[in-house]
Amino acid sequence: PDQPPWWTRAVVYQVYPRSFSDSDGDGIGDLGGILQRVDHLADLGVDVVWLSPVYPSPQADNGYDISDYQGVDPLFGTLDQLDELVAALHGRGIRLLMDLVVNHTSDEHPWFAESRSSKDSPKRDWYWWRPPRTGMAAGQPGAEPTNWHSFFSGPTWELDEASGEYYLHLFARKQPDLNWENPQVRQAVYAMMRWWLDRGVDGFRMDVINMISKDVAPDGALPDGPQLPGLPYGDGTPHFLNGPRIHEYLQEMHREVFAGHSEPLLLVGEMPGVTIEQARLYTDPARAEVDMVFQFEHVQLDFDGDKWNPRPLRMRDLKASLGRWQAGLAEVGWNSLYWDNHDQPRAVSRFGDDSPRHRRDSATCLATLLHLHRGTPYVYQGEELGMANYPFTALEEFRDVESLNHHVQAVSHGADPADVLAAMRRMSRDNARTPVQWDASPHAGFTTGTPWIAVNPDHVEWNAQAQRPDPDSVFAHHRRLIALRHEDPVVALGDFTMLLAGHDEVYAFTRSLDGDTLLVVCNLSATPQPLAELLPEAVTAEVVLGNLPEDDPAVLRPWEARVLRLP
Ligand code: ISL
Numbered sequence: 001p002d003q004p005p006w007w008t009r010a011v012v013y014q015v016y017p018r019s020f021s022d023s024d025g026d027g028i029g030d031l032g033g034i035l036q037r038v039d040h041l042a043d044l045g046v047d048v049v050w051l052s053p054v055y056p057s058p059q060a061d062n063g064y065d066i067s068d069y070q071g072v073d074p075l076f077g078t079l080d081q082l083d084e085l086v087a088a089l090h091g092r093g094i095r096l097l098m099d100l101v102v103n104h105t106s107d108e109h110p111w112f113a114e115s116r117s118s119k120d121s122p123k124r125d126w127y128w129w130r131p132p133r134t135g136m137a138a139g140q141p142g143a144e145p146t147n148w149h150s151f152f153s154g155p156t157w158e159l160d161e162a163s164g165e166y167y168l169h170l171f172a173r174k175q176p177d178l179n180w181e182n183p184q185v186r187q188a189v190y191a192m193m194r195w196w197l198d199r200g201v202d203g204f205r206m207d208v209i210n211m212i213s214k215d216v217a218p219d220g221a222l223p224d225g226p227q228l229p230g231l232p233y234g235d236g237t238p239h240f241l242n243g244p245r246i247h248e249y250l251q252e253m254h255r256e257v258f259a260g261h262s263e264p265l266l267l268v269g270e271m272p273g274v275t276i277e278q279a280r281l282y283t284d285p286a287r288a289e290v291d292m293v294f295q296f297e298h299v300q301l302d303f304d305g306d307k308w309n310p311r312p313l314r315m316r317d318l319k320a321s322l323g324r325w326q327a328g329l330a331e332v333g334w335n336s337l338y339w340d341n342h343d344q345p346r347a348v349s350r351f352g353d354d355s356p357r358h359r360r361d362s363a364t365c366l367a368t369l370l371h372l373h374r375g376t377p378y379v380y381q382g383e384e385l386g387m388a389n390y391p392f393t394a395l396e397e398f399r400d401v402e403s404l405n406h407h408v409q410a411v412s413h414g415a416d417p418a419d420v421l422a423a424m425r426r427m428s429r430d431n432a433r434t435p436v437q438w439d440a441s442p443h444a445g446f447t448t449g450t451p452w453i454a455v456n457p458d459h460v461e462w463n464a465q466a467q468r469p470d471p472d473s474v475f476a477h478h479r480r481l482i483a484l485r486h487e488d489p490v491v492a493l494g495d496f497t498m499l500l501a502g503h504d505e506v507y508a509f510t511r512s513l514d515g516d517t518l519l520v521v522c523n524l525s526a527t528p529q530p531l532a533e534l535l536p537e538a539v540t541a542e543v544v545l546g547n548l549p550e551d552d553p554a555v556l557r558p559w560e561a562r563v564l565r566l567p
Pocket of ligand 1: 171
């Protein structure tokens with residue numbers, strides 16, 4: 001039979017360069033900083049680094065607004081340093097995945113400048129230009145071509161005064177959407193991707209790639225979406241998530257970019273709003289689209305409607321969601337596993353318990369769950385150290401365009417600023433973007449200058465220098481879990497069976513391959529659980545790995561996690 005793909009055994013580590021490590025003292029992380037920390041990654045044992053965007057960019061969305069696809073922003077360093085990084089990682093057996101944003105560019109990309117320059121520009125059609133709504137004057141409120149609400153607040157359309165037409169931007173105003181209907185756009189993107197592969201990178205994480213096909217009528221019209229409660233906008237997502245030509249585009253990309261490459265490459269699709277059924281199509285190897293998806297269901301269970309209306313998470317819902325995905329991709333397809341990334345609050349604060357009493361145990365418990373599911377685990381920088389949310393108290397502490405735009409919009413629609421701030425404190429992406437905590441020194445060893453966003457004061461206690469030599473640390477636990485995936489084919493390839501599905505605190509499942517079975521039991525609460533009653537077979541099984549020193553096998557202590565081998 002065919003060998004399973006290499007990435008079934010792999011663990012990916014995400015570097016968000018701006019916040020990782022600063023080598024030149026300007027307060028912003030850079031490639032030089034990553035080069036200095038490669039040993040940290042090698043010690044952890046990860047197989048792949050996913051590098052968030054380092055391309056030239058006005059940084060309106062921290063690099064997710066690219067103005068040149070074939071370069072490195074001086075803020076982060078040089079193309080030579082990127083080549084150096086590829087070599088340094090390859091020298092340690094680590095592959096490099098570039099983050100690529102091709103749903104949109106920056107409005108400062110030459111393609112957009114040319115497109116905007118005139119209605120007759122040969123690149124006019126490279127973006128989505130539309131006249132005002134019929135019968136309305138440009139600029140009049142509600143004159144936007146559709147009623148869609150932008151992910152970053154306000155309408156998805158921006159008026160260009162010069163031509164009297166609007167351009168589409170699903171995200172910030174400075175992130176105009178590329179028109180994938182135009183074959184020249186697609187060919188330009190594929191050529192650029194080939195250029196990176198020829199340079200030696202090992203693949204791509206494709207940003208919001210399930211948004212590139214829009215539901216456009218033959219006459220060019222785009223439909224309105226259902227009205228959103230309390231806002232003068234509609235929900236456009238039914239008209240651009242997993243759109244009509246998406247599979248065609250991805251198959252074409254695969255053919256044009258990957259066909260004929262013999263090296264082991266990786267293509268990951270970030271896909272907000274993807275369903276299990278669609279994920280199966282996207283990742284079925286026979287269809288040659290992407291290798292795995294990033295889905296969002298499990299990070300949307302702790303709010304109502306949108307992320308700014310948080311509500312308590314029920315562990316039952318989390319288990320049910322992840323369990324459905326395990327079952328749905330059991331036969332065909334592959335999933336990415338994650339708790340954290342640069343867009344999400346910190347896992348230990350969100351799914352665990354970041355109080356001093358439980359922080360280390362809940363971080364290691366969550367790590368156990370992350371690494372033991374079927375799929376490819378992703379560790380986000382700092383997660384391996386149990387980094388927590390930042391104790392934000394004032395608007396001035398936030399940097400993210402999503403958070404800041406939301407504050408303006410919510411307050412202008414009458415929300416109480418204190419409530420808006422409370423939601424931001426809990427859900428803002430800036431929680432994930434505070435600098436990595438390398439040591440206990442004033443800026444946590446991140447920079448010798450002034451960090452672009454504040455360092456979490458808890459770095460005095462929670463940092464890499466303290467954890468790396470400590471066998472009980474969160475770091476050491478991640479390292480053991482990563483090694484286990486490398487050594488044990490059951491972890492990489494075993495079937496998944498959920499146990500105790502209705503239980504609110506205990507997350508338990510088995511992984512089985514060729515008669516070999518691992519049983520994973522995790523207590524997602526601060527209450528001891530009677531394991532002897534719940535799963536008697538767990539009490540006598542051999543402990544492969546646990547997050548607490550062995551004690552009474554019949555009781556699962558607060559946030560205890562055990563990986564057991566059944567006889
Ligand atoms: O962050 C989100 C929720 O708060 C998501 O809606 C997020 O915007 C979505 O997952 C898409 O994310 C990706 O594309 C964005 C960029 O801002 C994110 O950082 C990136 O991961 C636009 O390029």
